[in-house]
Amino acid sequence: MKKLIGLLCLPALLLSGELKDSLLQAKKEQKPLMVMVTSESCKFCTKMKTNTLSNGAVKQNLNGFLFKQIDKEDSEAQHYLPAVHYAPTIFFVSPKFRIVNSVEGYLEPADFNKWVTDTRNKLGMTKNTPHKSTHPKRDKWMYDIASAMDYAAQSGKQIMVFVGSSRSKYSKLLETNTLANAKVMSALSNFVWVKVSKGDENAKAYGINPSSVPTVYFMNSDMSELAVAEGYFEPSDFLQWVAYAKSKI
Secondary structure, rough: OOOOOHHOOOOOOHHHHHHHHHHHHHHHOOOOOOEEEEEEOOOOHHHHHHHHHOHHHHHOOOOOOEEEEEOOOOOHHHHHHHOOOOEEEEEOOOOOOOEEEEEEEEOOHHHHHHHHEEEEHHHHHOOOOOOOOOOOOOOOOOOOOHHHHHHHHHOOOOEEEEEOOOOOOHHHHHHHHHHOHHHHHOOOOOOOEHHHHHHHOOHHHHOOOOOOEEEEEEEOOOOEEEEEEEEEOHHHHHHHHHHHHHHHH
């Protein structure tokens, strides 16, 4: 955020480049700028654009925003934006170059729209949707293992991969009961949470291919295995798996 504010101190003749041009345009037109940071091999960046950002309600709610997409490896992104751990990451920037909100990872349209509405409210913009003004919660899940590895390596965390199926009642129960338990969430605070479906080809490339679900893999940031918990567990039993995985770090 400080880097963006610092742009105001630079002579106009020194401001060149696509991201900086977009920031200057936002200032000139007095409109907020939505910056989407992507990466070359990020399938969820593509899904974010084709599914979420193309959604009618989201497009309506983004009326009045300027848009800029930039690769996380671009020198401008690294120089002027806060550190981006994984893609996609979206920054909502005010005309005064202040970051109002930042959204990490893929979100479905309804969830992303809450962030847009929250940004509009903070900027005092006219509401374009009938949604209630509630501050959105960040999604604790990531859905791309490569991005999770990158984030885990940079943050010094381990990785938990939850493999489930929408047709498995025990997958749903593990997610909504065990993984939502306060003690379990606290015990897993130093893990990056990843959720994939059984048979996911991307997961298979990392050796994540259980015969049954739910299955939880506890991994180091390089995807070397710590422990594998197969089946449904109540919170107290699952905490023992977490403790065992931590003992292997």
